[in-house]
Amino acid sequence: MQQQTLVNFQNFIIATRDSGYKSTASALAELVDNSIEAGATKVEILINKVQEQGVEQYEVLIIDNGKAMSEDELNLALQFGGSSRFNSRNQLGRYGMGLPNSSLSQCRRVEVVTWKKKGEFLSNYLDVDEVIDKSLTRLPKPKKSTNCVFSIQSKSGTIVLWKKCDRLSFKYLKSLIKHVQFELGRVFRYSIWRGVEIRICGETIRPFDPLFIGEGVNLKGGLPYGEELHYQVKIPNNEKKTSVVKVRFVELPVQEWAKLPNEEKRKSQITKCAGATILRANREIDYGWFFMGDKRKENYDDWWRCEVSFEPELDEVFGVTHTKQEIKETEFMSSILVPDIEQTARALNNRVRLKFIDLKRIQPQVFSKQQLERNDMYLPPVKKNDGLVKKNNGSLKIKGLEYEIVTKELKRDVFFDVEEVDNCIVLTVNTAHIFYEKIFKALHSRRINNIAD
Template identity: 30%
Template sequence: MNQSKLYISPSVVIESMRDNGYKNTAYATAELIDNSIQAGATCVRLACFEKYKTRGKQIEQIAIIDDGKGMPSDVLHLALEFGGSKHREDEKGMGKFGMGLPNSSVSQCRLTEVWSWTNPEEILYTFLDIDKIKNKELESIPVPIKKDLPEHIKQAFNGEIPNSGTVILWSHLDRLHWKTSKSIKLHTEALIGRIYRRQLSAESEYNKGRNPLRIVFQCYEFNDLTKSYLEISSESFKPNDPMYLYTDTTLPKLPDPFSQVSAFSINDVEPIEIEYEKGKYSTVTIRTSVLKPEVNKALRATTDANIGGTVWGKHMKKNIGLSIIRANRELDLISDYYINDNNAKDRWIGVEIEFEPVLDQFFGVTNNKQGANKIKYIPIDVLTSEIIDTDGKTKAEIEEEYWSYLKEEDPLGEQIIRINITIKELITKAYEKISNLGYGGFKSTEQDQTDNLVVKTDVANIQATTAENNRIAEFPINEDEAEIDVEGYKKHLIEEGLPEEEVEKTIKEIITNNLKVKFEYRDGLDDFFDIASFQGFTEIRINTAHSFYSKFMQNANEEERNLLNLCLAAWGRMEKEASSNIKKECSNTRRRWSKMLEEYLGDAVE
């Protein structure tokens, strides 16, 4: 009797495996840096090799180069297999999933080459070639062979190849998020500095008794005369600490006499013991930090406005969120985790949760190490309403019944929910402390407290702002650095004929809700919608006299209207990111489409 064998053909699935969820090139390179750190590297180099093309300079290759312990032939052979890494055997290691090298590489390029050595006299080489796999020229990773390093890679070592190490070289870069070394560095340095802040800072507990890790960004440019690459820049990444507990970071030096002092101090530390399997325990630690009163005073002395507008406040604004730490490196910074930036107060707190890799399944850690799906705050009344019959019961009775139910039916889920509630409670305590200290312009009188109340805004503005912030985190442009041009926007609203009282209310709505995008409905516009930018803020105006508004939007439900508004916000962001010549064409296209839409809807049935 013939037995069939189940298998997956590499030539069929390789392209689909490339869509593996990496947010951008920076996160993909972080996977490789994880491997280098786990291999004991003291220096990791991220090298970009550029050539001039018809459209200007473009990256030809990217290399991650380290001086770690290197890999013998059998380990190197496994390293490019999906799930084949020896890191699976290290329960506490960064890269225990065994997917990082091949997963991250195929997400960015079509050819991945790896050189590794445990002594410089015997450098081994293998590769993963998507085109050869698709064409069925390769069905497995080639057995490593001896092969010398390319000359331009040797150059990145500054002429001295270490006794052991690994080089990963990406070529045929068809899925890079950014095409030049300048943009790679712009989008990578803050993220890499934040992910590996503990490894990079000489002040961290991680580096007690040893030198901090160096991660160096190097850029090389091909010279057509010499037919070789020349180094044009080399710069070490600095730690970027959202807790603001170190002094050797990317935060600009604080004013004297605090230039050698950390900006924040620890506010709370809460260890929680978790039983993740029967008889197996691990500790989760939640920490919050707050801006020091003396530092707050020094920063306020530098400006007549709120310190959120200073270079320090702007830096802190980019690091708002819950930092998730696993194996001493950051997985994610959740910017909207129970954090609502009211008059900039959240810039003055830090919060992080730390756990070991043994809790990966418990927290729902993704295999590309970009997040933990189960770390999300849901109010307990929402949770209880899904399970408990609440009729005729007090709140205390409902909660007691809910926790009893969870302990019996879902003990792991109960621990997750309690952790999320604890994070929320510690954030609330940090808020209370900074509010009592008057940070961010908060006042104590009844009238001033009334002045600081949030002005309600449409949910579409919040949704569009969240989407815009997510886009900014991955694809920032210079305009994003600027604070909203309040005076310019006021002038614009007055010219629109808005009453002064309405102008002040609109400005307060934007500031207190920290809006990046706001929708306005006006008649008398030339097009269905137009877009106006005021530095870090975008107004999208929708023409109520346009037939699309009267025939659809006016009668749409809230969900439908919000979805359409988000489509318009995406268009607005596209125009902002476009180069000047393309921006003009986008604007012209928007106008032509608006007129054509009017024509097509002219005879539509009411």
């Protein structure tokens, strides 16, 4: 009986395409990691539509000006698990799976061109279809050339080309670019702040700071809460040395931003984004509700953020996988971080809750308007009364309607009245009604705490 190989390469290459990259941006982030490790200061991403055998497809090009690869390094770069830095804990990469794994998760053919100086180009490729039909069982020998089909600006660098792209996250180019811009801007915000330029289709990617402190496409206004926490953690398999885990918290400005329209708060990543950003070597690898213990997530938690930062030498204790897209809350790290993070999370939640109570007392109309906008589609039609009440230019427009809340004495014995005036929904609260004086006004002035009083 013929002895079988340890790995069936045809099945392996198919299976590795499902290796767990969340999106096209996540796969591209692996290549940007490689560029930054090679000392690149500029990374250009180009996405083009091409015709292949009468079928319109996308090609993705990633160009950097970093240190180029030698022939041996190029071969290792295209080999699964091949890396001159295998298991290194000094930089962003670790396993040598990044280039082939991420590329083939999005396309069926990846080509690499690298040059240490102009006129001396090395190139090689990996093709899924050639592996499946067994015409490619080993990596081809790199080709040497004095010319490059691509426009080269830097003295040295590397180009990665994705061809036969069949697994990109979005069908339409505009949506794909927008997706990549935001994700890479957030993931590599620290690299961009220190001077690395990342561009996509000619447009510079700006950073996004989920803490709302740094410069970028985000709003600015986050305020540090408390002192930054430092934890000395023993490095696995080297317990004589420790590495620092840093944790910090930020409060968002409730009084200023609570007035924003709900849609703007959502688009600005204020609401529905509670949690912690997890940084590995100042590169975001995950975002979510981590190390909060028994503290459940509430709407008030949208108004503060947490950042947890560690170095690659602590990968095992954070459960980091080779795709660098997620962590796992290991029992070891939870025992260290959860007590402080959960306690601080509860304190921040309470601070935010008290701020909203105070804000509702001072500016009740702001929150009433937002509640009306949120439920606009469920409201029954209201009577029209053209020209009775003049619209306020500061009122908010949602789905074609504006809302205005006014207080005045009404002749009828009703607590409030609703009418439509020039496409503006006007809610009039009757100041002469007994409920207004005894309950409504008393609650907002805090003369009573609840209706039961």
